[in-house]
Amino acid sequence: MERIEVFCPATIANLNCGFDVLGLALEGVGDVMHIAKTAQSGIVIKQLSGPSLPLEAEKNVAGVAALSLLKALDIKQGFEISIEKFIKPGSGIGSSAASAAGAVWGINELLGRPLSRKQLIPFAMEGERLASDVAHADNVAPALLGGFTLVRSYDPLDVLRLPSPEKLVATVIHPQLELKTSDARKLLKSQVELTKAIQQWGNLGGLVSGLYEEDYELIGRSLQDVIVEPNRSLLIPGFDDLRKAITDAGALGCGISGSGPSVFALSKGKKMALAVAEAMRYTYEPLGIPYDVHVSKINREGIHLCSTTA
Amino acid sequence: MERIEVFCPATIANLNCGFDVLGLALEGVGDVMHIAKTAQSGIVIKQLSGPSLPLEAEKNVAGVAALSLLKALDIKQGFEISIEKFIKPGSGIGSSAASAAGAVWGINELLGRPLSRKQLIPFAMEGERLASDVAHADNVAPALLGGFTLVRSYDPLDVLRLPSPEKLVATVIHPQLELKTSDARKLLKSQVELTKAIQQWGNLGGLVSGLYEEDYELIGRSLQDVIVEPNRSLLIPGFDDLRKAITDAGALGCGISGSGPSVFALSKGKKMALAVAEAMRYTYEPLGIPYDVHVSKINREGIHLCSTTA
Incomplete structure (x- = not known):
């Protein structure tokens, strides 16, 4: 070759x-x-x-x-x-x-x-x-x-x-604004509360279990980031509205992709993922920031x- | 009935x-x-x-x-x-x-x-x-x-x-000394370093995966507590020697049980768990503290x- x-x-x-x-x-x-x-x-x-x-x-x-x-x-x-x-x-x-x-x-x-x-x-x-x-x-x-x-x-x-459960589909919105990784890093605190760290590893344990069990509800319940998202989401315009729209559209959960500005959601099945994409567009359209939306299987x-x- | x-x-x-x-x-x-x-x-x-x-x-x-x-x-x-x-x-x-x-x-x-x-x-x-x-x-x-x-x-x-992999066997040593949970709680810091919290949830994710995969090596590699054990182990006499003896005897990993003073080890198979029990006794005998040792399946x-x- x-x-x-x-x-x-x-x-x-x-x-x-x-x-x-x-x-x-x-x-x-x-x-x-x-x-x-x-x-x-x-x-x-x-x-x-x-x-x-x-x-x-x-x-x-x-x-x-x-x-x-x-x-x-x-x-x-x-x-x-x-x-x-x-x-x-x-x-x-x-x-x-x-x-x-x-x-x-x-x-x-x-x-x-x-x-x-x-x-x-x-x-x-x-x-x-x-x-x-x-x-x-x-x-x-x-x-x-x-x-x-x-x-x-x-x-x-x-x-x-x-494992990757077969019905998981991702929807990703990429707001086209420059977000420096160095700025995103600045919003990370070097110390975190032990009680929040415990919540985080409880959720990670639940997420890993959910992937093995193909338990989509459990995957959804476990998609909670109490440590990084509350700070880093401040850099993403309209994040709270976006999160609400994604959740209302029925996604299992969502979060910041990498250090942003993209935001991802995970859904059970393509139909739901497409509805989430629509909800993302509907939320972002009025902001006047150019964006891309992708719907993708794992x-x-x-x-x-x-x-x-x- | x-x-x-x-x-x-x-x-x-x-x-x-x-x-x-x-x-x-x-x-x-x-x-x-x-x-x-x-x-x-x-x-x-x-x-x-x-x-x-x-x-x-x-x-x-x-x-x-x-x-x-x-x-x-x-x-x-x-x-x-x-x-x-x-x-x-x-x-x-x-x-x-x-x-x-x-x-x-x-x-x-x-x-x-x-x-x-x-x-x-x-x-x-x-x-x-x-x-x-x-x-x-x-x-x-x-x-x-x-x-x-x-x-x-x-x-x-x-x-x-x-899941509980079939060959896992626990060995527990209970040093008979009074350890107040309130004292053990005092040794918990309310803030932890983010880098350590990340290590901890990486290990917890690995441990959960190891339980599903019945991967005893992975379970062993994941049994690392970088947050609580370094502080709480100070209350358990001879902890460092005990940990070394348990590891040398071939256990997959070990840790403090609850808030102590008991220390547990997990082994693959009963023979290894019995060897760990011997190592625990050998370490604790010279300390002059009464103790019990249990070997138990899950x-x-x-x-x-x-x-x-x-």
Whole structure:
């Protein structure tokens, strides 16, 4: 195999009560990457569509992730990575993670799969380090593994794949305003009340149980973030109205995607997810802020081939 | 049915990373209660063995729980509750919970089971309120439901039963020293670091996943309490040596039971649990503090009949 075309899913990290540990991959939103072996060594980045990105490999998240993988495998083979960017950078649904994870997954495929999907996570995290100064795993893990993933521990890195109940459908609204991750970080308090932390881990335990039991009601009851959302939601215009509209439309629960500004909801079944999308539009239309709304099944497979060219 | 004999299991609450939410029931340690219908209304408490308890129904945890149940059901029937107390009060393995849960379960049986086990939890919690001023559910829930239980939320009360992998065996050491719950509470900080709270809920998520997957290694890796144990363990003589001996003996993990002074370990298989018991004894013998050691399977059934007399 000399060349492949890869679908790199958007992802929801900081998933509600699973702040910093829980994420999931989307099926209907993502980038496409074309990765090909080259005669020369090194990484060449090209961009085919979307908002412009740095093309120097050392300054591009896909490039940095790819270089770290090639270095670890001690491989001289070079690759050309061409990106069709559909995920808007800064939207809070894992734009950089899709690029970083897609690059390492695609190269690993072209090399005959020397590493497992889990083993690729640390290299994709190098792309995140370039993008946000923190080599976090909660977007690249679901992008690579699919479904819901839990980062149990960073030291040592221990990522678990959780079940994804079949009827779960996500609705995501992306208000097109710039929200700096650094501003979102400032709204995090370094100390939290023990009583709230207990509520949070009770809910996370309930959510994990709900995913295993395919208990949609339990998943809904557990989607409560009492620690991060109350502060970070202040940065998202109309958040309280949006939450109310989502809940009234029947969603199981909702939350901020990543560090925002996107807001996601989870529903049981597509019909409900479409009603939630309508409610999101109805709430956001009067605000005069441009927005996108996506309805998407959970991507249970992770990054996958679009097509291959021998 | 006029009279029953009930086994009321000891329980481990505050289970490691599941502080305040996660508990489990033991099979090999517990009280026996004899509950019989009486001609007169009201609750009569008798004690057949063990350390002496208040016999006035309103001052006895079993009595208070029983009275709250009878009041809610609006039932005039009276009951005599005779207690063989094998769990030492103050040991940290749910002595009051066993009595409170046993009383409401037994009466419910004699009344033809008007309520489910889950529905009995709030009445058993009234016994806990008498015992410790806090109507907590994390001991009475596993006593009533068996296995591992998670208190996802108190308001409204939402208790989940989690799977109990078959090969898990508990070893519990009870150093016989008085440890006031109020002292243990003083060592709890009202504020915790967000980074530690995140580690804690990552571990709780991992533990719940491990129980569903029957992944003993994952259960072991997840048994890390970075918030409560570092402070509360100061009250337990020799805790650090005990933890090291338990770990060296091969246990999956360990922690403080309830608010102490008992310390529990979880092992895969009985042989390992017995080796852990030996290691506990070896560590505690030189300290000159009397202690008990129990090795017990997980009680997956909850409170159950010993025998019935028609």
